[in-house]
Amino acid sequence: MLVSLLLVAALPFLLFTGLYLKSFLLIHDYHLSDLLFSKEWKPASGKFGFYPFIIGSIWVTLLAMVISAPICMLTAIYVTQYTKKTMLRILHPAIDILAGIPSVVYGLWGILVIVPFISKYLGPLFGVKTMGYSILAAALVLSIMIIPFILNIIIEIFKSIPIELKEASLSLGATQWETIKHVLFKKALPGIIAAHGFGLARAFGETMAVMMVVGNVVKLPHGVFDPGYTLPALIANNYGEMMSIPRYDAALMFAALILLVVSFFFNLIMHFFIARYNKY
Amino acid sequence: MKKAGKTEEKIFKVLMIVSTYFIFAVLALIIYSIFEKGIRAMSWEMITQPPSGGYYYGKGGGILNAILGSLTLAIGSTVLAFLLGLPVALFINVFLIRWKKLVSFIRFLLDLIWGIPSIVYGAFGFTVMVFLGIQTSLLAGIITVTLFILPIMIRSMDEILRTVPIGLMEASYSLGSNKSETAFRIFTRQTVSGIVTALLLSFGRAIGDAASVLFTAGYTDNLPNSLMEPVATLPLSIFFQLSSPVPAVQDRAYASALVLTLIILVVSIFSRGVGRRYHKTKINF
Numbered sequence: 001m002l003v004s005l006l007l008v009a010a011l012p013f014l015l016f017t018g019l020y021l022k023s024f025l026l027i028h029d030y031h032l033s034d035l036l037f038s039k040e041w042k043p044a045s046g047k048f049g050f051y052p053f054i055i056g057s058i059w060v061t062l063l064a065m066v067i068s069a070p071i072c073m074l075t076a077i078y079v080t081q082y083t084k085k086t087m088l089r090i091l092h093p094a095i096d097i098l099a100g101i102p103s104v105v106y107g108l109w110g111i112l113v114i115v116p117f118i119s120k121y122l123g124p125l126f127g128v129k130t131m132g133y134s135i136l137a138a139a140l141v142l143s144i145m146i147i148p149f150i151l152n153i154i155i156e157i158f159k160s161i162p163i164e165l166k167e168a169s170l171s172l173g174a175t176q177w178e179t180i181k182h183v184l185f186k187k188a189l190p191g192i193i194a195a196h197g198f199g200l201a202r203a204f205g206e207t208m209a210v211m212m213v214v215g216n217v218v219k220l221p222h223g224v225f226d227p228g229y230t231l232p233a234l235i236a237n238n239y240g241e242m243m244s245i246p247r248y249d250a251a252l253m254f255a256a257l258i259l260l261v262v263s264f265f266f267n268l269i270m271h272f273f274i275a276r277y278n279k280y
Numbered sequence: 281m282k283k284a285g286k287t288e289e290k291i292f293k294v295l296m297i298v299s300t301y302f303i304f305a306v307l308a309l310i311i312y313s314i315f316e317k318g319i320r321a322m323s324w325e326m327i328t329q330p331p332s333g334g335y336y337y338g339k340g341g342g343i344l345n346a347i348l349g350s351l352t353l354a355i356g357s358t359v360l361a362f363l364l365g366l367p368v369a370l371f372i373n374v375f376l377i378r379w380k381k382l383v384s385f386i387r388f389l390l391d392l393i394w395g396i397p398s399i400v401y402g403a404f405g406f407t408v409m410v411f412l413g414i415q416t417s418l419l420a421g422i423i424t425v426t427l428f429i430l431p432i433m434i435r436s437m438d439e440i441l442r443t444v445p446i447g448l449m450e451a452s453y454s455l456g457s458n459k460s461e462t463a464f465r466i467f468t469r470q471t472v473s474g475i476v477t478a479l480l481l482s483f484g485r486a487i488g489d490a491a492s493v494l495f496t497a498g499y500t501d502n503l504p505n506s507l508m509e510p511v512a513t514l515p516l517s518i519f520f521q522l523s524s525p526v527p528a529v530q531d532r533a534y535a536s537a538l539v540l541t542l543i544i545l546v547v548s549i550f551s552r553g554v555g556r557r558y559h560k561t562k563i564n565f
Contacts, residue, residue, distance in 0.1 A: 001371040004364045008430060009386070012393055015404050022407045071299040078296035091300070093552065094307050100544045101310065102488025104515040108522060108537050109310050112317060144306055151303075177289035198395065205397020207491035208519065232399045232491065239406065239495050249410075256403035260396060267395040271388055 015260060023254035026247055035254065041218045048251045050258070052218050056135070056228035059221055060210060061203045063139035068147050069196055076154040081180055088155070099148035107212030110141035115213055118225070128225045133215035136224040141209050146199040153195035157188050157277070190277040197270035201263045207232035231255045311541075318538025321531035327539060331501045343536050346517035349504045350540075353418060353497060353513060354487035357425035361433045361482055364426070366475070369437035370463040373444070387438065394431040399491040401428045406495035418504055418511040421497025428492050429482040436481055440474025441467055473554050480551035484544055490515030514540045 020027075026035065026048065038049030079088050118140075119132030161184055169179040185192075215227020216237060235252050325342050332341035376383050405424035414420055444467055452462040468475065490513070498510030499520070514536060521533035 001367040001375070005368045005371055005386070007364070008368055008393070008434065009389060011427060011430075012389070012396070015396065015400060018404050018407050019400070070295075071302060074292070074296040074299040075303060078293075078300050082293065082296065087300075091303070093548075094304055096548055096552075097545065098303070098307055098310075100484050100488070100548050102490070102515055102540055102544065104488070104490050104518045105314060105537050105541055106310075108518060108533065109313060111522065112313050112534075113309065144310075147303060175285065175289070177285060177292070201395050202397075205399065207397065207399040208515065212519070212522070232397060235399055235403055236491055236494055253403055253407060256400050260400045263395050263397055263400075264392060267392050271391065 012264070016257075019253050019257040019260060023250045023257050026250040026254050029247070039220065043245050043248045043251065046247065048247070048254075050231070050255065052220050053229050053231045053234050053255065054258070055220060056214070057204060057230040057232075059135050059224075059228060060138045060142060060214065060230055061200060063135065063224060064142035064146060064203050065196060065200055067139060067143035068150060068199065071143075072147055072150045072154055072195075072199075073192070076151060076158055077180060077184075080155060080158040081176070081184070095148040095152055098144070099152070103145065103206060103209040104212075106141055106145050107209035110137055110209060110213040114140050123225055126225070128223070130225040131215070131227070133213055133227050134225050135214065135221050135228045138210045138214040138228070138230070139224070141213055142203050142206055145206065145209060146203050149202055150195045150199040153198065154188075154192055157191035157195065158184065161187055188277070190273040194270040194273035194277065197266055197273065201266040201270070204266070205232055205259050205263050207236050211236055231259055235259075314534070314537055314541050317531075317534035318541075319535075321535040322538060323535075326532065326535050330503055343512075343514070343517050343532070343539070345501055345503050346512040346514045346536065347539060349418075349497075349500075349511040350487050350514040350543075352504045353421050353425060353493065353511060354483050356418070356422040357429060357486050358433075358479060358483045360422060360426045361430045361486075362479060365430055365433040365437060366468075368434050369441055370467060372438055373441040374449070374459055374463040374467060377446075377449075387435070390431045390435050390438075394435060397491070398428050398489050399494075401425075402492040402495045405492065409496065415508075416496060416498030416510045417508050418497060419507040421493045421511060421513075422507075424492050424496040425486050425489065428489065429485050432485055433478055433482045436478035437471075437475055440471045440478070443474075444470050476554045477551045480547050480554070484547045487547075488515060488540065488544060490519060514543075 030048065035048060035050055036054065037051050038047070039051045040047040040049045041052060075091075079091055114137045115132035117132075118134060118137050119130055122136070123130040123132070165183060165187060166179055169183040170176070174182070210230050211233035214230060214233060216229050216233055217227040218229050219226070221228040232255075235255050238248070238252060241248070323342075325340065327342055327347060328344060329340075329342040330345040331343070332339060372383055372386055376386075401424055405420060405427075409416070409420050448466060448470060449462060452466045457465070493513050494516060497513055497516075499512050499516055500510045501512070502509070504511045518533050518536045518540065521529050521536060524530060524533075
């Protein structure tokens, strides 16, 4: 028992050390700031600038959050405060199924539905010529993927707020809406932030679905209709040829290292928010 | 002021209803488009035969290699993760139950590990394989996916195990059983349904993930026959067929996606049913 526990506990350190050792070649030869902020990505001539990928990842992730955050908030409040329990009982399996659909299937759905929708309707609507494979497409697909994840946590948080708090507020003459806005929301805020943070970390590391619809063009995106490239997509797309070019494998492992560190830190910070929520 | 509040509430209520039904609508749309496209391309040949010579140019054959490969890989890693994970979950809840701080630190650590993206596991698995000089194989895939689903498995079993009342543990001790007996005989029996749910959840994760097997399990047109050979998986098969320029092959990607979605749906429905099934062995307080 102890052995398996230690094995599991050592896993993150193993991951970190393994990836660090592998990407050491790259970190050793280049400045870290050059790697992170250089725009040039030409592995064949030894130029590794991760800036376009990092920016692409940030665009896609933030846009997905902007789309899914209000939907999750509104739905969670609705099903926990306004409707009967039956609604929650119907919504739960729906969330489970959404959460269970594999990312490849989301990607395929994105190609089938979202990409044509953007190139045929949304692009012309804003007067942009686009193939459909874009930051926006990736963000839309991604936002649907993280909705079940965030929504589940927020619903749990709203359900865990003691009913006395609500009763006290109502008995003081506040309307239901005022109670939600000023009492429940305030109480749940650290938990809500944490839920979105977890969702964000998840979105940042999502690979297949994003890679299938984002367009995979190494260029700084200028708008949401531009194609982009993300860090996970970079790793997944190039694993085949990474042994043929010197330092290429180290570069890809460095990308994995960035993902690991970012997701780790995000989760770490969000756990403090959850801890704060539990304290009060 | 009062009036403004009322209008605000009304507006938000409409928005709430819209967003709730939006989620149902999206789910329906996803399921509909996968089924609609998938069924058209589905045939008996697709699910009973491995790809033949010119399969990727639109000739005959099916995706039996990927179906069987995915099942072997997912079952293998679920079993392995279960064997590794159950002791950990029991250890936390029986042996360490007095050390509250330590337990919550372990939970915290597991949650952190849960958050690591699967592509990182894939990349890590690949570096280890290069280091040891192993080719892509079913075994490497199973090990990588096991690491990936291990935190999910442990945390979901842990969530169930922590609901076991302390009285049951005390009763077991007072009858003279030691900690291991209490853990493996009493705790596991009390939580069978939760453990099965954890297994199914992990299985669903394992079968649906592509990023971690991309580097480690490889791809092949053969049926899985050895731990040391590469193995095809459904997510990758969908991905590769979809990247093909031939429309007939793309259609098959839809059919493959339908197969994968159906497996996930069956697992999901099954895990909902399990909860009711095993109520009999549970002692209610």
